[in-house]
Amino acid sequence: MKRPILFSIYFIFSFLSILSAQEPFPIDTSKRSLYSGFWFGEELYRFSGDEQVEQMVDDICRVSGKARKFEMVNANVPNVAAVLSGKSAYLLYDRRFFFENRLNRTLLYAILSQEIGHLVRGHTLDGRFRQREETEADEFMGQVLMRLDSSARLDIVLAVVRTQPFSYTQIPWAERESAIRRGWERASALMEGPGFGVNETNIEDLPLPRFQPKGCPDRIPLNKQRFVRCRTLRDVDSALCRALDAKGYTQRSYFCVKGGFALVTGIEQFQNNGKSVSGDIRWQDCPRKSRFDGVMDYLTSLVWPRPARFRVFVFVVTDQPGLEYEKGCINSEQAKEWLREGGDWLPESLANQPYTRNHTVRALVYEFRAPESTQRIKEECQERVPVQTHLEQSGILAGIKS
Numbered sequence: 001m002k003r004p005i006l007f008s009i010y011f012i013f014s015f016l017s018i019l020s021a022q023e024p025f026p027i028d029t030s031k032r033s034l035y036s037g038f039w040f041g042e043e044l045y046r047f048s049g050d051e052q053v054e055q056m057v058d059d060i061c062r063v064s065g066k067a068r069k070f071e072m073v074n075a076n077v078p079n080v081a082a083v084l085s086g087k088s089a090y091l092l093y094d095r096r097f098f099f100e101n102r103l104n105r106t107l108l109y110a111i112l113s114q115e116i117g118h119l120v121r122g123h124t125l126d127g128r129f130r131q132r133e134e135t136e137a138d139e140f141m142g143q144v145l146m147r148l149d150s151s152a153r154l155d156i157v158l159a160v161v162r163t164q165p166f167s168y169t170q171i172p173w174a175e176r177e178s179a180i181r182r183g184w185e186r187a188s189a190l191m192e193g194p195g196f197g198v199n200e201t202n203i204e205d206l207p208l209p210r211f212q213p214k215g216c217p218d219r220i221p222l223n224k225q226r227f228v229r230c231r232t233l234r235d236v237d238s239a240l241c242r243a244l245d246a247k248g249y250t251q252r253s254y255f256c257v258k259g260g261f262a263l264v265t266g267i268e269q270f271q272n273n274g275k276s277v278s279g280d281i282r283w284q285d286c287p288r289k290s291r292f293d294g295v296m297d298y299l300t301s302l303v304w305p306r307p308a309r310f311r312v313f314v315f316v317v318t319d320q321p322g323l324e325y326e327k328g329c330i331n332s333e334q335a336k337e338w339l340r341e342g343g344d345w346l347p348e349s350l351a352n353q354p355y356t357r358n359h360t361v362r363a364l365v366y367e368f369r370a371p372e373s374t375q376r377i378k379e380e381c382q383e384r385v386p387v388q389t390h391l392e393q394s395g396i397l398a399g400i401k402s
């Protein structure tokens with residue numbers, strides 16, 4: 001049994017050292033996400049840290065299986081903020097806020113996990129991507145809260161989250177709620193699978209949903225030389241992730257396939273020559289045409305003012321000679337589903353499997369197009385850029401080496 005920690009009251013913050021020594025903390029805060037409110041102070045100061053908050057963050061990292069690759073700083077921010085400054089990532093928190101809300105652990109865990117979600121999902125924290133990134137962070141929050149306390153009730157958790165005004169009020173509550181709910185239900189479904197009781201030790205062994213290639217992706221096997229030093233599937237995963245990270249493909253999802261796994265990237269806009277669209281609009285949220293249920297229905301309601309081309313890369317690592325294949329075109333909603341439903345990391349049970357000479361790494365590319373006539377995004381099966389060109393022009397291929 002897991003201890004129910006969301007609603008316990010024994011949480012005691014010491015107020016004694018809240019007014020402790022301060023020192024200036026001059027970082028660039030232009031790339032930031034602040035949970036509630038809009039403004040930081042004129043100047044940032046850092047104060048001595050708080051063990052209780054550190055412990056809560058450790059809890060969140062543990063249940064989500066994420067390493068803490070950011071620095072925590074007790075600072076003069078209104079509540080909790082994620083900031084990217086240069087090459088450093090920071091989670092800033094106001095100790096006074098934690099003290100004042102010390103009886104509301106659900107709220108504190110919710111706010112922390114929302115901001116941590118930005119940092120672990122590789123978000124840009126750039127205002128242009130706000131909608132997508134906030135929704136993903138909400139989904140992460142839902143997963144974390146469920147894993148922290150599977151005996152908690154989702155409706156109560158949602159009511160608690162709703163009490164706190166959200167910075168970016170242009171996102172309606174209904175969308176936030178459905179994102180949190182999705183994360184919660186996904187974590188819940190994974191934990192309730194047969195043989196998967198709710199405890200901490202088997203989180204790493206959670207199954208991944210199965211990837212089934214559908215539609216008309218072109219595919220090629222990658223040269224085995226590129227993986228010659230790989231010993232396990234983890235090594236292959238690392239080689240792929242390094243190449244993807246270097247080119248900005250930080251949004252990814254994992255699936256299992258027979259004899260291995262599949263790694264799927266986010267939907268990206270590209271140019272006719274196969275290069276990524278540069279700057280602002282590569283991953284940009286697009287205007288939507290009509291009402292939709294939640295942001296994840298987003299893609300099917302997307303409209304583009306002019307023709308645009310999109311792609312999704314899928315890397316399939318398996319020792320099987322062929323891929324299971326399903327006929328019929330996928331639509332863009334399904335592509336988004338993959339991102340929503342896939343795992344955030346490769347489970348240990350798969351990662352530890354040996355990489356053998358029977359293994360092949362295949363690259364698949366799905367193309368989509370938003371024609372001017374309908375402006376709806378559809379899978380493109382006719383006029384396509386060759387996979388090799390996609391891999392070269394995106395810069396991914398040059399980065400793949402073990």
Ligand SMILES: [Zn+2]
Nearest residue numbers: 033114134137
């Ligand atoms: Zn946020």
